[in-house]
Amino acid sequence: MPLREPFPELDELLASMGEAGSRISDIDASEAGAGNISLYLGWDLELRRRFPLQEDIELPVPAPALAGHTVLVTGSGRRLRQIAGDPLANVGALRVHEGGRTGTLHTSPRRLFDALTSELNSHLAVHEDHVGRRGLRFHAVVHAQPPHLTYLSHIPSYRDDTTFNTRILRWEPESIVALPEGVGVLEFMVPGSAELMAANVAGLREHQIVLWSKHGVMARSDDSVTRAVDRIDYAETGARYEYLNIVAGERAGGLSPAEIAQVAAAFGVDSPWAGIVGDTSPKEVG
DSSP states (O other): OOOOSSOOOHHHHHHHHHHHHHHHHHTTOOOTTOOEEEEEEOSOOOOTTTOOEEEEEEOSSOOGGGTTSEEEEEBTTOOGGGTTTOHHHHEEEEEEOTTSSEEEEEEOTTOOOSSBOTTHHHHHHHHHHHHHHHOOSEEEEEEEOOHHHHHHHTSGGGOSHHHHHHHHTTSOHHHHHHOTTOOEEEOOOOTTOHHHHHHHHHHHHHOSEEEETTTEEEEEESSOHHHHHHHHHHHHHHHHHHHHHHHTTSOOOOSOHHHHHHHHHHTTOOOTTTTOOOOOSOOOOO
């Protein structure tokens, strides 16, 4: 369900970012400074007490639908595992100006970053797309680099939606419930590029998580940042099972298409992947 009033206060939101960053770290999806998080907040927030420093910046992409509101964003190079311990050192609050081309960046004197994440263009573009089309009051976006999902994307035969989803959604009954649209698979594109940004926006219209081949994933949620992380967690678990099965020489078949369809029916899940028979033959690694 979409977030409803009363909306969370700033400290609650920062704490949720810390929880999300810790979980991403726990599943080894944010080596060093990899990964980033942002929250769009479509209500008024008191920023001055936590973020007294201000500077005007130009946005990497226009975001007029976000005008007048705030996006909490992790700083470039900051470690997601450190947000929980000191969110003010690792997160900035970007208040978007009228027209959506500039904004005021609010930060703490404890700030440990020079600029917001280098993936800011993709974060803002996804928020802009969903807020503009759907009138959301809250939207969370998380980018991470889960090792098993990323590894599978290095195998050419996995880089299509049908093969990838039929192989990772077959390992747990919960997967079809947590990821009803499956994972959208994108080809490799240069990180931070306009090409990746555009493909990512399109992918996250149809899916709640997309795979950036040979790089990582991005997930979104209308409910909470931890829900976006849950989607990454489920997808990475399926990819880990798939990797183990490759290493074992394809010894297990996972849930059958009929079994997945039964789970989807029992939980009232409408999914294009329920009961689909995909290619589950052994894959050449390389």
